[in-house]
Amino acid sequence: MKALSFPICISGNGFSLRTKSTGKEHEPPMNRIVKRWKITHHPKASVFLPSSFMEEQNLREGEPFTFQFGTKELTITIRQSAVNEFEMSEDVKERLYLPVHAPLALHADRQSRILAAGPHIGIYTAGFTQSLLRPAGDRSFLFSKYLIAARKAGISCFLFGAPHIQWEDGLVEGYVYDQEGWKKSLLPLPDVVYDRIPNRKTEAHPGYSEVRERLQNEYQIPWFNPGFFDKWKVHQSISGTDASRFLPETILGPDTAKVKAFLNTHHHVYIKPAKGSLGIGIHQILYVPEENMYYCRFRDHNKNRLRRYSSLQRLLKKQFPSGLRQMVVQQGIQLLSSDQKPVDFRIHTNKDEHGQWQVSAFAAKIAGIGSVTTHVKSGGKVKSLQELKHDTVITDRQYEALKQAALEISETIDREMDGHIGEIGFDFGIDTNDQIWMFEANSKPGRSIFSHPSLKRDDYHTRHLPFAYGTYLFKQMLRRDTPVYYR
Secondary structure, three states: OHHHHOOOOEEOOEEEEEEEOOOOOOOOOEEEEEOOOEEEOOOOOEEEEOHHHHHHHOOOOOOEEEEEEOOEEEEEEEEEOOOOOOEEEHHHHHHHOOOOOOOEEEEEEOOOOEEEEOOEEEEEOOOOOOOOOOOOHHHHHHHHHHHHHHHHOOOEEEEEOHHHEEHHHOEEEEEEEEOOEEEEEEEEOOOEEEEOOOOHHHHHOHHHHHHHHHHHHHHOOOEEOOOOOOHHHHHHHHOOOHHHHHOOOEEEOOOHHHHHHHHHHHOEEEEEEOOOOOOOOOEEEEEEOOOOEEEEEEEEOOEEEEEEEOOHHHHHHHHOOOOOOOEEEEEOOOEOEEOOEEEEEEEEEEEOOOOOEEEEEEEEEEOOOOOOOOOHHHOOEEEOHHHHHHOOOOOHHHHHHHHHHHHHHHHHHHHHOOOEOOEEEEEEEEEOOOOEEEEEEEOOOOOHHHHOHHHHHHHHHHHHHHHHHHHHHHHHHHHOOEEEEEO
16 A cells, blocks of 8 residues: 555554645645634534535535644544534544634545644744743744734644654644733644744754654655755855846855955955854955055944954954855945945745745845944844835836846745745845845845834735745645655
């Protein structure tokens, strides 16, 4: 039997199965958001549905269906509700660990005889505290906004980390959020995982990759936005494609001679950690031939610094005592400016409910005085599209060109790199010759731009779209037809 070639795990009700794609797919299941389930005591293993829903889905009284929630499932009997409500027997609720008092979409697939509540999406992170008021520390407020967005869409969503998983039972003690605040809840493992690990140190921990690989391999759970991007790998993935026209010239781990050649060609360059983020560790190097001096602009101890050196070799030795092996050097660009300060553009892209890329946020960042980057923490200032147009920083044509560039590069990265990628934060620039350049692509973009009052709508979109994409991945799982066993 073909199914037996996949890992078999024992669950509370025997063998359960999730399906893996064979390329044969049928129409996606229909769904309806159920605001609240009513619990009945008899008969057991039964789900009662309103007549209108049964007619829509062509369901018949007495049919056996598989009812799924996360990685739990149970064979149930479909029955018509006498009170025209969504009802289930108490044993179904208990065996599926189903939250019956929250809005939750119900998907019906007549062809495969599956009812599925959800999607059930887990946000994977680290850095948990012992406090239920702030279980994820300073990020608790952000995560609460994500969970509220999911709830409004009829999606079950919870926060979890490696210590919360009960592997032997296929359960997780996750954090959920509602109008009463944070609470712990015992739930099935998720249908989909949204990766929100906080930093690269966590990513490098063996426990992170162990959890990800186990959920992906044993349970066939889609895991999107895994880890952080490596700048050089992103550059390599785009090089050789049509989108390479947006890339500044970049080299990895150069010696002094190569940096000097870069400076001779481009007059100023940026040196960045290949695995850096949030603007940390970026240095701008400039050569002033009239003075025969080299200048280095960087940020240190929350202050913008500028140092002068008589030789490039001395500069590199002082500023990079560990060498440049893990650094990328990128050509400097003469950017458009606002009030004589360089401007770059932060563009967020997300996949939607159809798995298609769309631009979800757009803002400009104006560099602070003496800053090597436009990051807000370095003194940068955020401006909305309306402010940019008012200040004549960019035109409608340039705005549209930036959006199209972001979508093209998103599709390229998605095609060329491994894993499910659901969101990207880009830093773009336009030079004085009207050429568009892409400087950075981040798989876990910061959210500092959303402090701007005119970006509330963009903030909303970027919090809701991950769940739209999670729903897309969930529906793809429901449409697959080769069994893979799971708890």
